[in-house]
Amino acid sequence: MQQVYLNNAATSFPKPPQVVKAVNEALLNMGGSPGRGGQRMSQAASQTVRQAREEIARFFGAPDPRRVIFTLNATEALNLALHGFLRPGDHVVTTVMEHNSVLRPLKTLEKIGVTSTRVEASPDGWVEPRQIEKAINVNSRLIVTIHGSNVTGTMLPIEGIGDVARKHGIPYLVDAAQTAGIVPINVKTAGISLLACPGHKGLLGPQGTGFLYISEDIDLEPYKQGGTGAYSELETQPEILPERYESGSHNTPGIAGLAAGVRFIADIGVDQIRAKEKHLTELLIKGLRDIPGLRLYGPLDTDRRVGVISFNINGMDPATVGELLEDQGGIISRHGLHCAPLVHHVIGTFPAGTVRLSLSYFNTESEIDHTVEMVARIARRGYSSPWYTALTVS
Ligand SMILES: Cc1ncc(COP(=O)(O)O)c(C=O)c1O
Structure with missing residues (x-):
C-alpha cells in the first residue's frame, strides 16, 4: 500500500537527499567536535557549525550569527528563552493557542513568582494585536506567542504583535515551530527579540536540531553550564556568544543536515515553498469541507493559515479515525490533543482532540486526492460500523 x-x-x-548526504558526510568524515582539538577534523567540524549559524542567520534576517544558539529542538529553545529571561515578579502576556513547550515552562516559573495572562482566541484560533496590548500591565516583561498553530493551523499576526511589543518596549518571543522554513520570517522587520525554531520540521533538518535566535538587546541567563571547547581556563560560564549558551559537544552531523535543509529551502525560495503548501492546503480543505458529518477547525482562508489541518467526524473517536486512515489508506496522521490542550477548549474538542493532517513541500496533489477519498469513505461508513464510538465531538 x-x-x-x-x-x-x-x-x-x-x-531532501542533500540533508541525508550532509549528515552522512559529517558522520563519515568528521571525527572531531567543534572547538575540541586543533586537528583538521575538529576544525572542519567547527567550520561546519559556524557556516550553519551564518546560513540560518541570513535566512531569518539576523545580523549577528553568534546570536543563533543551537538547541535540540524548539522545546529546548523555548525553555532557554523563558527560564533564561524571566525573574520573580515578572508578568508574561501569552495566548491560549500555545503549545505545552510554552505553557509548561510558564507553569513551572509560577513557582518563583512569574505570572502570565493567557489571551483568548476566536473560534478559529485568531488573536488580535490589540488583545495582546490590553493584557499588558506594569510588570509585563515578555510577550510570547506561536506564529502558526499546530492544531488549527491559524497564523497569528506576528508583525502586528511585534509592533505592540516595540511600542511598549517589551521583548517578543515567537514560537515558530510550525512556520520556520515554510513562511518567510525576518526577525528585524517583525520586531522579534527571541525566535525559537525546530530544525526538524519545516527547515527539513534531522531530529535533534533546533535553535534560538537572541537579539542584541537581550541577555539570558544560561540554564546549563559546562565545557565550551574554548575558554577552558575560566571557572565560570564564558560571557561570549555563542559559547555562553552552548555547553557540551554539538550535534555536528545534525547541524550539518540542518544547514543543508536551510540551503535547500533558500535555493527553491521560501515563497515558492509557501505557495505550494498553500495550494495543497486549499485542495485538502476543499475536499474535506464537503464531506457530510465532518467538521473542520481553523480558518478556511489559506492566507491566514499553514498546512496543519484538524478535523473530526461526528460520532467517531479521532484515535479510531487516525488508525483507519493508516490501516486502510496508508495515511500517517496524528490524533489527540497535539500537546496544546488549551486550544481544544477554544475549538470545543477537549478532551478527545482532533485528527490532524499536516503537509510538507514534498506532498503531491494525488496524495491529497487519495486522503480526501479515504476520509470520505471512513465518514460514510462511520455511523453504521463497529468503529462507531459513543463519543461525540462538539
Ligand atoms: C507550536 C509548537 N511549539 C513547540 C513545539 C515543540 O517542538 P519540538 O518538538 O521541536 O520541541 C511544537 C511541536 O510540535 C509545536 O507545534
Missing part, C-alpha cells in the same frame, strides 16, 4: 506521510507538524518526512 502507498504511504502518505501527513504528520509533518510533528517532524518532517522525507528529508
Whole structure:
C-alpha cells in the first residue's frame, strides 16, 4: 500500500537527499567536535557549525550569527528563552493557542513568582494585536506567542504583535515551530527579540536540531553550564556568544543536515515553498469541507493559515479515525490533543482532540486526492460500523 506521510507538524518526512548526504558526510568524515582539538577534523567540524549559524542567520534576517544558539529542538529553545529571561515578579502576556513547550515552562516559573495572562482566541484560533496590548500591565516583561498553530493551523499576526511589543518596549518571543522554513520570517522587520525554531520540521533538518535566535538587546541567563571547547581556563560560564549558551559537544552531523535543509529551502525560495503548501492546503480543505458529518477547525482562508489541518467526524473517536486512515489508506496522521490542550477548549474538542493532517513541500496533489477519498469513505461508513464510538465531538 502507498504511504502518505501527513504528520509533518510533528517532524518532517522525507528529508531532501542533500540533508541525508550532509549528515552522512559529517558522520563519515568528521571525527572531531567543534572547538575540541586543533586537528583538521575538529576544525572542519567547527567550520561546519559556524557556516550553519551564518546560513540560518541570513535566512531569518539576523545580523549577528553568534546570536543563533543551537538547541535540540524548539522545546529546548523555548525553555532557554523563558527560564533564561524571566525573574520573580515578572508578568508574561501569552495566548491560549500555545503549545505545552510554552505553557509548561510558564507553569513551572509560577513557582518563583512569574505570572502570565493567557489571551483568548476566536473560534478559529485568531488573536488580535490589540488583545495582546490590553493584557499588558506594569510588570509585563515578555510577550510570547506561536506564529502558526499546530492544531488549527491559524497564523497569528506576528508583525502586528511585534509592533505592540516595540511600542511598549517589551521583548517578543515567537514560537515558530510550525512556520520556520515554510513562511518567510525576518526577525528585524517583525520586531522579534527571541525566535525559537525546530530544525526538524519545516527547515527539513534531522531530529535533534533546533535553535534560538537572541537579539542584541537581550541577555539570558544560561540554564546549563559546562565545557565550551574554548575558554577552558575560566571557572565560570564564558560571557561570549555563542559559547555562553552552548555547553557540551554539538550535534555536528545534525547541524550539518540542518544547514543543508536551510540551503535547500533558500535555493527553491521560501515563497515558492509557501505557495505550494498553500495550494495543497486549499485542495485538502476543499475536499474535506464537503464531506457530510465532518467538521473542520481553523480558518478556511489559506492566507491566514499553514498546512496543519484538524478535523473530526461526528460520532467517531479521532484515535479510531487516525488508525483507519493508516490501516486502510496508508495515511500517517496524528490524533489527540497535539500537546496544546488549551486550544481544544477554544475549538470545543477537549478532551478527545482532533485528527490532524499536516503537509510538507514534498506532498503531491494525488496524495491529497487519495486522503480526501479515504476520509470520505471512513465518514460514510462511520455511523453504521463497529468503529462507531459513543463519543461525540462538539
Ligand atoms: C507550536 C509548537 N511549539 C513547540 C513545539 C515543540 O517542538 P519540538 O518538538 O521541536 O520541541 C511544537 C511541536 O510540535 C509545536 O507545534
